[in-house]
Amino acid sequence: MVVACxxxxxxxxxxGVGFRASTREKAMELGVRGWVRNLPDGRVEALLQGEVGAVGALKEWLWQGPPLAQVTDVQSEMVEIPEIQMFEVR
Structure with a gap:
């Protein structure tokens, strides 16, 4: 298994639209580990770790988000961190 982070x-x-909770739910469905949190500037930050295909699927989902979200941009970068065991809302 090739792991991406x-x-x-x-x-x-x-x-304010349930983005973090929905991201956690989708991550658990896909078997992706990591975390998601609100930033003071109004954006959401997420760290996704797992099988390359699952991480890719969650990245694609981030462009949609939950029904009340209106996503205008998703920037992503590969990072190196130790293995994460679960997905959490911070």
Whole structure:
């Protein structure tokens, strides 16, 4: 299994719409580990770690988000961190 670790910054209407909880739910469904949190500037930051295909699927989902979200941008970069055991909302 090839593991990827990606840090994503999601912009748009992404706070106050259930984005973090929905991201955690989708991550658990896909078997992706990591975390998601709100940033003071109104964006959401997520760290995704798992099988390359699952991380890719979650990255694609971030462009949609939950029904009330209006995503305008998703920036992502590969990062190197120790293995994470679960997915959490921070």
């Amino acid at each position: 990606v840090r994503c910054l999601i912009a748009g209407r992404v706070q």
